[in-house]
Amino acid sequence: MTPQSLDLVGVGKGFGADDILKNIDLEVRPGEFLSLVGMSGCGKSTLLRIVAGLERPDRGQVFIGGRDVIDTDPSDRNLAMVFQSYALYPHMTVRQNIATPLRMRRLSLPARLPLVGRLAAPGAVKAEIDRSVLDAAQMLQIDHLLDRKPAQLSGGQRQRVALARALVRSPAAFLMDEPLSNLDAKLRAHMRDELAALHRRLGATFLYVTHDQVEAMTMSSRIALMSEGRIEQLGTPDEIYTRPATLTVARFIGVPTINLLPVRIGGDGVISAYGRDLGLRSHHAAGPATLGLRAEDLHRSDEGFEVRIHRAEMHGADRFIQCTLLDDASVRFTLRQSARDDIGADGDGRMRLFFAPERAHLFDQSGLRRELRVPEKAAA
Ligand SMILES: Nc1ncnc2c1ncn2[C@@H]1O[C@H](COP(=O)(O)OP(=O)(O)OP(=O)(O)O)[C@@H](O)[C@H]1O
Ligand SMILES: [Mg+2]
DSSP states (O other): OOOOOEEEEEEEEEETTEEEEEEEEEEEOTTOEEEEEOSTTSSHHHHHHHHHTSSOOSEEEEEETTEEOTTSOGGGSOEEEEOSSOOOOTTSOHHHHHHHHHHHHHHHHHHHOHHHHHHSOHHHHHHHHHHHHHHHHHHTTOGGGTTSOGGGSOHHHHHHHHHHHHHTSOOSEEEEESTTTTSOHHHHHHHHHHHHHHHHHHOOOEEEEESOHHHHHHHOSEEEEEETTEEEEEEOHHHHHHSOSBHHHHHHSSSSOOEEEEEEEOTTSEEEETTEEEEEEOOSOSEEEEEEEOGGGEEEEEEEEEEEEEEEEEETTEEEEEEEESSOTTOEEEEEEETTSOOOOOTTSEEEEEEOGGGOEEEOTTSBEEOOBOOHHHHO
């Protein structure tokens, strides 16, 4: 089946007095892998359930392949779903669980295509279903578990069965809600590769919910970052990382978390912190603002701010060094450096840090991104 677009137009949803989704517009292009990310409770699952038809929005429209589906039952939307709380049939084996969507499709065939349904030899159909089930099970490394019942599986194994059950179909789109959340770190990394490869192979539309930014960054063609029922930013992983539209986005994406330095924009546009000209200019209105500095953009510099080191964390290739500003102990910085380098602190556990000005991100008081200018002198 050719991949279909998913469109949400002005979708709103409340539970009781709480507005959970506020006027969501989102277009998932045919064949793209779009991830919805955001903090717990921001409305990701609710949005996915609305696309699936399990939840009805209070306002707005939902289209699949350009077709308005607001009054279409979930079972008629032809979507494959894997949810956070996956439900397997307890009395069936893994093999039967995975085969269910295929057998249901076969059962519904005679009604739609009587001739094909009647002519297909039952043995051939069974062999085809068995092969599809085995393919999906092998991909998810559960082919040795096909004869077990769900109660005899670990949580992670059950999740993979649920995933396999979705993969055997050829739906208009795949909807996945944290399908890897119960897996250990190694299997998760393996499944990220598998899902990305699967997406390339199928060319299908994926709408994927996760609160794990690594999943979103590594697999998606685009990311929609949600916060409190709104989409804060929609963009490629690269756009979201290198040009975060808001402070919320900047804080959410990036390991370690972006460093935030309180600054002042002067009437002349000069940006300063703790009385010091940072070599950056802005046309934005004078007043307090925030400079976002990624850990990899901080470096040691004799001219820089003096910081006190609190902890060095070993991450294999890299080391994260946590420190606070000597001028203001409430400002914390994390510096990322190669673990092969010397930390470079003096005997008192202090060092001086500065940043690459052209990599700084400026946010105004309301948290919106603002353009920065780097005067030539500072950029040199
Ligand atoms: N049926 C419901 N009745 C009342 N409130 C609900 C209902 N379903 C969800 N909510 C509330 O709506 C908000 C969004 O929930 P949702 O499940 O969409 O969040 P989420 O982004 O998927 O979070 P998580 O990452 O924890 O899964 C939450 O505050 C939740 O408590
Ligand atoms: Mg959820």
